[in-house]
Amino acid sequence: MANFIRCLNLTRSLAATPINFRFYSSDSTPSGVPYKSLKSKDVMSPVSVPSSADVVVIGGGIIGCSTLYHLTKLGCTNVILLEKDQLTAGTTWHTAGLIWRLRPSDTDIQILNHTRHLLNDVLEKETGVHPGWINNGGLFIANSKERMNEYKRLMTIGKAFGIESHVLSPSETKKLYPLMNTEDLYGTLYSPGDGTVDPAGFCVSLVRAATKSGAKVIEKCAVTGIDVIENEFGTKKINAIHTTSGTVKSNCVVNCTGVWAPYIGQMAGVKVPLIAMKHAYVVTNRIEGIQNMPNVRDHDLSVYLRLQGDALSVGGYETNPIFWENVEKNFAFGLFELDWNVFGTHIEKSMHRLPALEFTGIKSTVCGPESFTPDHKPLLGEDPIVRGFYHGCGFNSLGMNAGGGSGRELAKWIIKGRPELDMYGYDIRRFYEKMTDNK
Numbered sequence: 001m002a003n004f005i006r007c008l009n010l011t012r013s014l015a016a017t018p019i020n021f022r023f024y025s026s027d028s029t030p031s032g033v034p035y036k037s038l039k040s041k042d043v044m045s046p047v048s049v050p051s052s053a054d055v056v057v058i059g060g061g062i063i064g065c066s067t068l069y070h071l072t073k074l075g076c077t078n079v080i081l082l083e084k085d086q087l088t089a090g091t092t093w094h095t096a097g098l099i100w101r102l103r104p105s106d107t108d109i110q111i112l113n114h115t116r117h118l119l120n121d122v123l124e125k126e127t128g129v130h131p132g133w134i135n136n137g138g139l140f141i142a143n144s145k146e147r148m149n150e151y152k153r154l155m156t157i158g159k160a161f162g163i164e165s166h167v168l169s170p171s172e173t174k175k176l177y178p179l180m181n182t183e184d185l186y187g188t189l190y191s192p193g194d195g196t197v198d199p200a201g202f203c204v205s206l207v208r209a210a211t212k213s214g215a216k217v218i219e220k221c222a223v224t225g226i227d228v229i230e231n232e233f234g235t236k237k238i239n240a241i242h243t244t245s246g247t248v249k250s251n252c253v254v255n256c257t258g259v260w261a262p263y264i265g266q267m268a269g270v271k272v273p274l275i276a277m278k279h280a281y282v283v284t285n286r287i288e289g290i291q292n293m294p295n296v297r298d299h300d301l302s303v304y305l306r307l308q309g310d311a312l313s314v315g316g317y318e319t320n321p322i323f324w325e326n327v328e329k330n331f332a333f334g335l336f337e338l339d340w341n342v343f344g345t346h347i348e349k350s351m352h353r354l355p356a357l358e359f360t361g362i363k364s365t366v367c368g369p370e371s372f373t374p375d376h377k378p379l380l381g382e383d384p385i386v387r388g389f390y391h392g393c394g395f396n397s398l399g400m401n402a403g404g405g406s407g408r409e410l411a412k413w414i415i416k417g418r419p420e421l422d423m424y425g426y427d428i429r430r431f432y433e434k435m436t437d438n439k
Contacts, residue, residue: 032335032364034283034308035132037093038200039333043086045220045245052249053216055079055414056241058223058264059256061092062199062399063392065206066407067254068215074415077214081207082243084222085332088203091258093333094368095400096281096306096313097197098295100138101163102154102189107421108402109161115404119197123205127212131205132198136307137294139177140189141353147300151189158191165191177296179289179356196295196306199400221245226253226267228386238268238388252414254390259327259369261379261393270383271436273374274394276324278336280343280367281315283308284360301349311363312354316346317397324369331369338365370397378402380410380426381419384433390414391428 054076057064060083068081083089099119101112119133142148148167155165168190170182176190207217225242241248255264255272265272281304290312296305303316322342328334351357371394373379379394392410395402406426409419424430 030364033094033366034311034313034364035198036200037333038087038204039089039093040086043219046218047245049082049218049221049243049246049248050080050216051247053078053080054250055252055254056248056250057081057254057256058241059083059090059258059260059392060087060203060217060219061090061256061258062088062095062203062403063258063395063407064254064256065203065210066403067256067392067410068210068217069206070408070411071414072210072213072215074411076411076415079215080248081210081215081217082221082223082241083217083219084330086219087207087217088200089332090260091368091370092199092203092399094335094366095199095397096304096315097132097199097400098138098297098304098306099133099195099197099401100191100295100297101194102140102158102165102191104150104154104157105425106157106161107423107425109158109163110421111402111405111409113161113163113405114408115401116193116195118404119195119202120193123202123209127205127208129205129208130201132201133195134197134307135193135195136292137190137192138194139173139294139296140191141296141298141300142186142188143184143298143300145186148186151187155189163191164193165189177293179287179293179354180296181353181355190294192294194295197400202400202403218245223264223267226264228268236269236386238386252388252390254392254410254414256392258393258395258399259324259371260329261371261391263327263329268386268389270386270389271433272379272391272393273431273436274371274379276327276369277372278322278324278339278367279315279370279397280338280365281306281313282338282343282362283313283364283366284311284357285363286310287312287356287360289356296353298349298353301353303346303349303353305350305354312357313366314346314350314357316349318342318345327369334368336367336369338367343367372396374431378406378426379428380406380423381413381428384429
């Protein structure tokens with residue numbers, strides 16, 4: 001069992017020595033997500049698949065499940081979701097599950113707000129399945145006057161979309177979050193409607209509603225090839241999807257496979273400009289007084305504190321991330337060994353913001369794959385080279401938060417020919433073809 005101060009001391013010692021040492025070991029700090037996964041031995045590979053479908057969604061993570069759900073809401077019920085392993089098995093199952101709603105872009109705000117709307121107002125009433133939503137609020141930390149001014153702008157734009165938020169002084173922040181160090185703060189932005197979600201619960205509720213409307217979800221069924229035909233005018237189109245259990249004739253496929261999206265793209269001759277990285281957080285032991293506290297995001301320190309019952313999940317974004325260069329095609333419900341050399345930067349910063357962490361034990365580590373794009377924006381929309389090939393990937397660790405709204409817009413893109421929101425910043429066409437070789 002490790003604690004934060006021990007990990008910090010270890011990180012400092014590692015920085016001073018050239019050896020490639022790993023603190024992690026099976027008898028010290030185990031890896032493991034802080035909630036139950038959907039992994040089961042009872043799911044078997046299908047004997048066959050439907051001969052045809054109007055739309056085939058590939059990937060059973062949050063984006064695939066959300067797209068499937070919203071397609072059925074638009075009346076498209078002859079739709080299939082194919083998952084090579086089991087639902088959530090890729091990156092969704094280990095996500096931290098943070099739900100924020102305030103962003104600098106009005107499109108982003110509407111995307112995120114729809115996710116929260118599904119969780120808070122829709123899915124449980126529709127399906128009887130609790131989506132794992134906890135409304136504990138969110139708190140953005142301002143360490144400078146410039147950051148505080150940015151948060152004030154977020155509050156203003158949020159009001160236009162009915163999102164309640166409040167600018168708090170350091171003393172007001174201390175009253176809301178007594179364990180926090182507020183001595184160096186300019187203030188905070190508090191959004192009481194934000195919260196957290198269990199990824200398995202969210203996906204199960206979406207799938208329950210979609211299958212109730214006629215959609216089919218097929219697990220343990222890997223895609224092995226995609227047929228593309230070219231007409232007399234030179235236009236390339238999707239024609240069929242081959243799987244380990246048979247072939248599905250379809251003119252529309254949606255690539256929602258996250259880290260594995262480039263593999264699916266190659267099958268259709270499509271380039272997918274994303275790269276896989278290792279992304280991590282740690283789960284603490286019990287912290288007295290942390291119950292019911294809001295989630296915290298400190299953009300200047302690049303760390304977050306996610307409420308986990310009577311404990312926290314602590315993570316952030318590193319300046320020296322580790323790339324997963326050789327992505328394993330059959331990787332499922334897997335985690336990596338945490339590299340304290342890289343993650344150590346979050347230890348010191350999180351202890352600064354929450355001094356109680358100094359003597360708090362670390363219960364488990366969670367280090368899994370995430371996909372990132374060159375401009376830190378998702379990849380959505382129809383590919384400009386192959387008609388009927390849609391992208392729904394590259395979410396830069398924001399998939400759970402943006403999944404509800406992105407699935408809605410992607411479904412409209414497929415059925416109506418265009419999204420409702422201004423999705424230029426998400427559109428795959430923003431990347432010139434010769435800039436998408438991942439070189």
